[in-house]
Amino acid sequence: MKYRIVLFFVLGLLAVSNWSCSEQLEGTTITGQIEGAENLHLFLDKVIIGKASNILAKSEIDESGKFQMNFPEGLGAGIFKLRIGAKKVNLVLGGDESVVKIHGKMDQMQNYQFSISGSDDALAFVHVMQKAASRNLTSKDVEEFVDTTSNPILGAFVAYQTLSRNPQFINIQKKAQAKLASSYPEDDLTNGYKNFVTLVEKQYQERMATELIRVGNSAPEIELPNPDGKSFKLSDLKGNVVLLDFWASWCGPCRRENPNVVKVYDKYKSKGFTVFSVSLDKSKERWEKAIQDDALAWRYHVSDLQYWNSAPAKTYGVRGIPKTFLIDREGKIAAVNLRGAAHIERELVKVL
Numbered sequence: 001m002k003y004r005i006v007l008f009f010v011l012g013l014l015a016v017s018n019w020s021c022s023e024q025l026e027g028t029t030i031t032g033q034i035e036g037a038e039n040l041h042l043f044l045d046k047v048i049i050g051k052a053s054n055i056l057a058k059s060e061i062d063e064s065g066k067f068q069m070n071f072p073e074g075l076g077a078g079i080f081k082l083r084i085g086a087k088k089v090n091l092v093l094g095g096d097e098s099v100v101k102i103h104g105k106m107d108q109m110q111n112y113q114f115s116i117s118g119s120d121d122a123l124a125f126v127h128v129m130q131k132a133a134s135r136n137l138t139s140k141d142v143e144e145f146v147d148t149t150s151n152p153i154l155g156a157f158v159a160y161q162t163l164s165r166n167p168q169f170i171n172i173q174k175k176a177q178a179k180l181a182s183s184y185p186e187d188d189l190t191n192g193y194k195n196f197v198t199l200v201e202k203q204y205q206e207r208m209a210t211e212l213i214r215v216g217n218s219a220p221e222i223e224l225p226n227p228d229g230k231s232f233k234l235s236d237l238k239g240n241v242v243l244l245d246f247w248a249s250w251c252g253p254c255r256r257e258n259p260n261v262v263k264v265y266d267k268y269k270s271k272g273f274t275v276f277s278v279s280l281d282k283s284k285e286r287w288e289k290a291i292q293d294d295a296l297a298w299r300y301h302v303s304d305l306q307y308w309n310s311a312p313a314k315t316y317g318v319r320g321i322p323k324t325f326l327i328d329r330e331g332k333i334a335a336v337n338l339r340g341a342a343h344i345e346r347e348l349v350k351v352l
Contacts, residue, residue, distance in 0.1 A: 017114065027072040028093075030082075032102035033065045034109070035050065039086050042067050047079040047090065049160060049192035056080070078189065079157050084109070090129075090161070092119040092154045099343040121154050134160050139163065143172045151178040156193050167204030173197045209317025215334065219249050219327045222278065222312045225304035227288045232302050234276055235331065241273045244325040247320045249290035254322040257293040260341040264348065265298060272329070272351055278302035280310050280321060326351065 030044065040061050045053035056075075061084070070154045077095030081088055083150075087109050104114025112129040115181070116122050128145060131137040142162050146155040146259045159176040164167045177190075177197045184190045212220055222234040222244075234244065245261060247254035265275055275298045282286040282305055291301055304310055310318075316325065324344075326335040328351045335347040 001067060002206070026074075027070065028075045028097050029068060029070050029099045030102070030131070031066075031068040031099065032104075034067070034084065034102070034104055034106050034114075035065050036106035037061050037067075038063050038065050040084055040289075042069070043083040044069055045081040045083065047081050047160075048188050050195050051188070052191060052198050053081055059328065062303065077151070077153055079153065080126065082109075090125070090157070091116075091119075092124045092125040092157055093119055093150070094151050094154075097122075121151050124149070125154060125158065128158050129161070137162060137167050139172065142169070143175070146172060146176045146179070152176070152183045153189065156180040156189075156249075160196065161191065165200050165203065167200055167207060169198070169343070170201050170204050173200060175287060185290040205314045206317055206319075209315060213336070215331065217333055218331055219325065219333050220312075220315050222276070222315075224278070224304050225311065226289070226299075226301050227284060227303075232276075232300050237274060237276060237300070237327075238331045239272070239329055241334075241348060242340070243273075243275045243348075244276055244316075244327055245277045246313060246316070246321050246323040247277060248281065248321060249286040250282070251321050255290070256292060257322045257339060258296065262295055262297070263341045264344045267345070268348060268352065269298075273352065274298055275302065276300040277302070278306075278310065278312050280307055280313060280318075281305055282307045 004119055005259040010138060042059045042061055043055055044057045044059075046056050047053050057069050057071070059067050059069045074095070075093055075097070079094060080091045080093060082091060087106055089109050091100070091113060098234055099118065100122060102114060102116050102119040104330055108114065111133045112126050114126070128137065131141070145158055146269060148154050149155045149158075154180070159173050162171060177193055180193060181192050191246060219234060230252055234242070243261065243264075247258070249255070261275060265273070275296075277296065277298070278301060279287050280300065281290075281303055284305060287303060287305070304312075316323070322339070324335055324336070324338045326344075326347050328334045334351045338344045338347055
């Protein structure tokens with residue numbers, strides 16, 4: 001009987017010991033060995049796109065190049081950066097890692113020529129970056145990766161790192177951003193990446209507008225409703241000379257310029273001249289009131305009521321109003337940014 005009690009006591013101690021060991025293994029450990037980094041310091045940063053990185057931990061690398069960082073509460077899903085002096089590499093974690101092991105040489109780290117285990121996401125990211133470093137990664141590879149990865153953080157960061165600010169691939173970036181926002185709508189990383197994608201898209205639209213909106217080029221189509229909901233197309237006015245006028249009720253310089261436009265319209269409306277006004281208003285009521293107050297008698301008043309997000313304004317590269325484009329009878333841009341009745345009339349007479 002005494003033997004049984006002692007046996008149960010020993011088994012109990014073993015159970016407690018095993019339970020304690022399992023508790024100590026909770027969280028995330030990043031460990032490994034880096035040749036050439038002996039006796040240096042290793043930093044781990046949290047990466048947020050568009051913001052300065054936050055230092056999470058600092059560790060000494062011993063005389064044999066070995067290091068270990070312990071995070072009892074875990075690191076969670078996200079992007080991290082390992083730094084040793086001027087050398088740095090990024091890690092993407094899925095959030096369920098226990099022990100991540102890294103082995104490599106310090107002078108090869110930035111080309112992602114190192115081995116990593118304990119994280120499928122980190123390993124996938126390293127493989128992509130190795131391919132990018134050897135210039136064997138195409139935009140189609142990146143798009144396929146974004147489409148197929150189960151971790152939207154990983155997809156977004158791969159797109160961010162490999163496509164950078166190239167506006168040619170904005171649709172891939174937008175796809176990656178949408179997947180990230182769907183899974184992490186309130187995360188700082190999501191907001192930072194959204195701001196980045198928005199900036200790239202704006203630069204793309206500006207570049208396209210620069211290429212499209214030139215004297216001699218065909219004027220891009222505009223189709224929007226008037227205050228009554230009736231849709232008008234700019235192309236329907238082909239055969240007339242048209243002053244395409246971007247304005248808004250809230251724009252003081254626009255309101256001061258309106259009498260000049262009215263003066264020219266009244267003088268030349270019977271000779272095949274008209275005005276196509278695109279408003280950057282947000283309020284339909286204020287837009288309608290301004291049309292009436294300023295006696296803008298032509299019928300072609302349109303708006304999507306999207307303020308500076310107006311689709312035609314983006315197409316035409318409009319970043320300030322009033323902004324006008326004179327369009328000839330063939331639908332081609334004849335002059336840009338005409339201000340004042342005399343200036344408008346001088347260019348108008350050339351193409352009537």
